[in-house]
Amino acid sequence: MSKRRSLTEAQCVSLAQKLLRERLCHQKLPDRPLALDSQYKHLLELLRRTAVHGESNSVLIVGPRGSGKTMLLGCVLRELMSLKEAQKNVLLVELNGLLQTDDKIALKEITRQLHLENVVGDKVFGSFAENLAFLLEALKKGDKSSSRPVVFVLDEFDLFAHHKNQTLLYNLLDVSQSAQTPVAVLGLTCRLDVLELLEKRVKSRFSHRQIHLFSSLSFAQYVDAVRSQLSLPPDFPDPKFSDAWNHSSYTQSLFPLSAFTAGIFKPIHLFLSVSRVSVSHSTLHEADLLEASRLISADSKAIILHGLSILELCLIIAMKHLNDTYDGEPFNFQMVHNEFKKFIQRKSHSIHKFEKPVVMKAFEHLLQLELVRPVDSGVCKVQREYQLMRLMLEHGQVMEALQRYPQCPTDVKQWALSAFA
Amino acid sequence: MVSTPLSKWKLAAITSAPCGAYMNYAEGLMASNIPTSPQETAVDFQEMGLQDKLLRKPTNQSITRMSVTLQCPGYPEDTLRSLAERLPCRETQLATLLALMGQPDQYSYPSVFIYGHRATGKSHVVLSIMKDLELPHASVDCVECVSSGLLFHQVLSAFFGPDAAALLPRCPSLSDFVRLYKQMSSNSPATQTRYIILDRAERMRDMDFSLLPALLRLQELVNDNVTVILLSEIVWEKFRPNTGCFEPLLFHFPDYSKAELVQILSWDHHPSYTPELYASYINILLGVFFSVCRDLRELRHLAVLNFSKFCEPLEKGEAKESDIHKLWKNIEPHLQRAMQTVYLREVSSVQWEQQQMDEKEATTLRVLSAHAHIELPYYSKFLLIAAYLASFNPARTDRRFFLKSHGKIRKTNFLKKHEKTSNHLLGPKPFPLDRLMAIFYSVVDSRVAPTASIFSQISSLVTLQLLSQVGHDDQLDSPKYKCSVSLDFILAISRTVGFDVVKYLYDFL
Numbered sequence: 019m020s021k022r023r024s025l026t027e028a029q030c031v032s033l034a035q036k037l038l039r040e041r042l043c044h045q046k047l048p049d050r051p052l053a054l055d056s057q058y059k060h061l062l063e064l065l066r067r068t069a070v071h072g073e074s075n076s077v078l079i080v081g082p083r084g085s086g087k088t089m090l091l092g093c094v095l096r097e098l099m100s101l102k103e104a105q106k107n108v109l110l111v112e113l114n115g116l117l118q119t120d121d122k123i124a125l126k127e128i129t130r131q132l133h134l135e136n137v138v139g140d141k142v143f144g145s146f147a148e149n150l151a152f153l154l155e156a157l158k159k160g161d162k163s164s165s166r167p168v169v170f171v172l173d174e175f176d177l178f179a180h181h182k183n184q185t186l187l188y189n190l191l192d193v194s195q196s197a198q199t200p201v202a203v204l205g206l207t208c209r210l211d212v213l214e215l216l217e218k219r220v221k222s223r224f225s226h227r228q229i230h231l232f233s234s235l236s237f238a239q240y241v242d243a244v245r246s247q248l249s250l251p252p253d254f255p256d257p258k259f260s261d262a263w264n265h266s267s268y269t270q271s272l273f274p275l276s277a278f279t280a281g282i283f284k285p286i287h288l289f290l291s292v293s294r295v296s297v298s299h300s301t302l303h304e305a306d307l308l309e310a311s312r313l314i315s316a317d318s319k320a321i322i323l324h325g326l327s328i329l330e331l332c333l334i335i336a337m338k339h340l341n342d343t344y345d346g347e348p349f350n351f352q353m354v355h356n357e358f359k360k361f362i363q364r365k366s367h368s369i370h371k372f373e374k375p376v377v378m379k380a381f382e383h384l385l386q387l388e389l390v391r392p393v394d395s396g397v398c399k400v401q402r403e404y405q406l407m408r409l410m411l412e413h414g415q416v417m418e419a420l421q422r423y424p425q426c427p428t429d430v431k432q433w434a435l436s437a438f439a
Numbered sequence: 440m441v442s443t444p445l446s447k448w449k450l451a452a453i454t455s456a457p458c459g460a461y462m463n464y465a466e467g468l469m470a471s472n473i474p475t476s477p478q479e480t481a482v483d484f485q486e487m488g489l490q491d492k493l494l495r496k497p498t499n500q501s502i503t504r505m506s507v508t509l510q511c512p513g514y515p516e517d518t519l520r521s522l523a524e525r526l527p528c529r530e531t532q533l534a535t536l537l538a539l540m541g542q543p544d545q546y547s548y549p550s551v552f553i554y555g556h557r558a559t560g561k562s563h564v565v566l567s568i569m570k571d572l573e574l575p576h577a578s579v580d581c582v583e584c585v586s587s588g589l590l591f592h593q594v595l596s597a598f599f600g601p602d603a604a605a606l607l608p609r610c611p612s613l614s615d616f617v618r619l620y621k622q623m624s625s626n627s628p629a630t631q632t633r634y635i636i637l638d639r640a641e642r643m644r645d646m647d648f649s650l651l652p653a654l655l656r657l658q659e660l661v662n663d664n665v666t667v668i669l670l671s672e673i674v675w676e677k678f679r680p681n682t683g684c685f686e687p688l689l690f691h692f693p694d695y696s697k698a699e700l701v702q703i704l705s706w707d708h709h710p711s712y713t714p715e716l717y718a719s720y721i722n723i724l725l726g727v728f729f730s731v732c733r734d735l736r737e738l739r740h741l742a743v744l745n746f747s748k749f750c751e752p753l754e755k756g757e758a759k760e761s762d763i764h765k766l767w768k769n770i771e772p773h774l775q776r777a778m779q780t781v782y783l784r785e786v787s788s789v790q791w792e793q794q795q796m797d798e799k800e801a802t803t804l805r806v807l808s809a810h811a812h813i814e815l816p817y818y819s820k821f822l823l824i825a826a827y828l829a830s831f832n833p834a835r836t837d838r839r840f841f842l843k844s845h846g847k848i849r850k851t852n853f854l855k856k857h858e859k860t861s862n863h864l865l866g867p868k869p870f871p872l873d874r875l876m877a878i879f880y881s882v883v884d885s886r887v888a889p890t891a892s893i894f895s896q897i898s899s900l901v902t903l904q905l906l907s908q909v910g911h912d913d914q915l916d917s918p919k920y921k922c923s924v925s926l927d928f929i930l931a932i933s934r935t936v937g938f939d940v941v942k943y944l945y946d947f948l
Contacts, residue, residue: 032512036545043546045659083683088659114660116649117614127614176682177649209682286688289548293538296511318554318674318689325556325694328730352864369730375783376731387556388673399909401923404866424696 030259031300034250035292041247042289047092052243054090057229061094064227068167068202069104074194076203076224078175080210081231087206090231091171109157109168115177121186124178125149132157132168146185147192154199167200175205179215187216191223247288248302259300266301287311319411322387323419328430329372329380331423332358335434337390337409338416348393348406351381355403361433368427378403513542514572522571527706528699529560532692536568539688540666543574543631548688549658550667552640552675555692558735561670562638564692569634576634581642587650591616594635599623613653620661629664640669644678652684659685697729704735704742712750716760720749723767727774732782741777744788748773748795813903818887819896820936823922825879826906827929830867830922832945834874840943841881861946863926869909869919872897882938 040046051058057079067073079087098104111131118124125146129138137156143149158165170190172178178187194201205212213221235243245264254260290310291302323334336357340349355377362371384390385407393406400406420426420434511519514537523530540547553561569576577597584590588611595616596604603623608615635657637643643651653660654667667687671678675689695703701721708717724742732738749770752758758765780786786794815823832840862868875897880887887893900906901920909919933940941947 028512032542032545035541039541039546043548043658044664083685114653116653117612117617117660119612119614119647119649123612123614127618130618286548286686290688293541296538314689316689316691318676318691321691321693322554322556322674325559325733327733350864350866352866356864372731373779375785376778379783380731386672388677400866 027259027300030256031295033255034259034263035295037250037254038248038292039289042285042292045089047089047096049093051086051090051093052246053235053239054086054231057231058090058094060229061090062097065094065098065169065202066101066104068169068200069098069101069108072167072200074197074199074201075227076191076194076205077227077229078205078207078212078224079229079231080207080212083208085231087208087231088173091204091206095169107166109166110171111168112171113173113178115172115174119177119181121146121181124186128170129153147189150189150193151198154193154201157199165199167202169202169204172203172205175207176209176212176215178205179212184217184220188220188223191220194225195223244288247285248292263301266303268302268304268307287314290314317415317418319389320415320419320422322389323411323415324422324424326384327380328369328427329377330384331420331426332361332369332430332433333377333381333384334389334409334411334416335420335430336361338411338413338434341409342413348408350406351378351403354381365433366429368429511537513544518571522567526560526564526567527703528695529564529692532560532690533564533568535690536564539690540568540632544664545632546658546664547632547666549665550655550669550685550687551690552669552671552678552687553690553692554671554674556694556733557672558737559692559694561692562636565636565668565670569636574634575629575631576636578636578638580638581646582639584642584646587611587613587646590637590650595619595623598633599627613647613649617653617657617660620663624661624663631664633663633665635665635667636670637667638670640671641673641678643669648680651678652680655687656685694733695735697725700725700729700733700735700738704739707739707743709746712753713760717746719763720746720766720770723749723770724774727771727778728782731778737782740788741774741782744781744791745770745774745777747792815932816896817936818883818893819900820932821883821938822875822879822893822896823900823905823924824929824933824936824938824940825875825882826870826900826920826922827924827940828882828943829870829875829878831862832943833862833868834870836945837874837878840945841878863946867921867923869921871917871919873917875920882943 061077061079064075064077068075079091081087095110098108109132111128113124113127118127128150129135132153134153134156138152141152143152154165154168157168172190178184181187190201190203193199194203209215213224213226216224249264250260252260287307287310290313291306294306294309295302323331326334333354336354337349339357340353355374358377362369381390385392389410390407391410393408417434420431511534519537523533526533539551553565555561566578568574569578575598577594579590579593581590584593588607591607591611591613592604595607603619606619635654637654643654657667658665669687675687701718704721704724705714705718708714721742724738724745728738728741749766752762752766752769753760758769777791781788781791828840876889897906897920901908905922905924906920907923909921929940
């Protein structure tokens, strides 16, 4: 019989942090994915048919980033492997479009994951198809009656469609159509138009089965989802602490966050709030979640404008005026300098006249920050001062940045607000 | 150069470029002169620092010497305190970073993107944290990684030793790197979070297109406790790939306010003068340069270069330390000149110092910029003037300027509408050689024969990059040129030959 030690507050907090961080960052698989029951059942049925009955299948899972595609697949595969027949037979090959950027690399990876490097040895194959056929042949059982089913998971499926001739896709889907080996090809992608990327011959071999994951949670479901992600498990050593934690009220602050439902499974704001918990601040408050959402939705360009010098700010205002006067046509440094000189001569008291090279250095700093970009970023046969540029900021962003600029001289503000330069 | 203690100190200051190394040196210098000890106030950092930053209130201008007691379990207290003292004005950011990192054995968010202006201390803070708390990290500067293989090599050798890095094939792909990392980490799993720090991460956008998205989700791909920290000057919106990627946690390092700059720059005051004198010197310097440049590194460089000139009256005995006004009058024109030369890197720092020692009066400095002291032959000057006129006057106005008798030129409607855009704003236009010669003959007062010497002068002007050739080299019959010289230069040249060029320019009619 285990004696329950009473843990100190600090230990409770650190244990809670550890659990929650592992859940939020490392994305441990939950028992059942939320609000995805029908898709779960569909996928599980498909894979069961391949694993147990030997049918070949191909399916695409489509959904925006953070909607739970990998998580759904993980849960389904976990349940599949718990079936007795599947456990002994099924082979899993996981490919990622970001890592396997070429068909040769992909083929080597397939060989490695099927543990067939020794079998292949130093053989040289004429084509991709021959190689793949050899690999699948090697998986046949001794009496040549049937072969072990293979599940191919292709993460970032749309990147595979950019390979040369789409050979990998063509061959995999070809195998899934012919009756040689039971093969399941699962693609995960975030692009809705992924089928348009496929060539005609590849598209015709695909079974056109798609599973869409669009999270359409109501607000109540969203609150439940957040609560379940942030709650401590029942076997937490200190029940008082976990009670206080689980019942802390932050539901009110979730309303502005419900705009982020698409990324329910990629919880940055939950992580940020959890990271603020410490010994002195040992439960989650509403303020934490609100601060986290404010951090996430901050406009980074406006924040960067806060750190510019006065001269650079004046140049940005001059560019804004040029944009307004000439309706967004590209400008060059000479025009900006001209506007700036007009301001210095007529209206300014606080800013004294700077030499042209100093103004040029400030302009180049803006170029390096990519707040201003040249129109044709390739060959520049024109002198630096005459190269055409565009401002990458909106009118509203500039005005907002001016409001928050520390110790902005009033004549600069007046100049920015005036309609006529 | 006579090596006085002052110059030795300056040399050390200028040559030790990384902020961290210099800070250590400065600390050693002023071991006994630490300015007012920070009041240890136990302020809850969440309330003070984070609120201020997040609610975007104007930051408090007064120098607050409160050091925040960092409540971070898992790290030794005194290390944290010494770390906080070495990072002035960055206590809030340090505390937030430590909160994000959590305890060493806990998981942290897979990728963090830290952005802010240059010289705001991003690399300094992150690397100091890593080194002082002895966390396993791999620090890579993306400017050095011309190929992704170099990046993989550095990461693997930092975490698993050079033998692991040697296992990488010749031109490693991302797939090889991930596979090798998985293999190595299954042999030696991570007891603490491993950090990969990518400095100047904007260069990664030019490398393989899949490198950045893959590194952002490295924790998931290798199934290990690793966090990638990206440091950059450029905002995250410019990094995002077309089809999206795993969004990192964005963290901003705010720029230093004027008071904070004074505080930091006063750290490296010279031991033989009082800190108050140095602080007033810094205030004068910021008064000149703050509206132009807020980069800490540049300001420090300028401060160090000009301090000896500032102290000249004190050394000569003309003024006391309290005569701030006199010292200001002495140094201010000097700083203005510095803005036009050293700040622009027209003159090297060594030259600038020599200038201060040799010449006591304010004379014009010999600048590096090539155009300033070019001596051209007589006809070349006229050729250049003719080229300038050809570039910046529209061809149809040549008759009016260069013919002895011209009729009235009627301006059509089209001309009147587009007069506003001055040619000087749009840039020089190309002109054929014949037009140049025509204008040249009318501009030069004496009769000139079209000999080879005249034409060869045109070629030498092209070599000097005062003219530039437009179009292909093969066009021998009628080559086209463009004048790449500024108005000030032409005015200076025409003054030396006694020619009024403004009278002939269309934009100045």
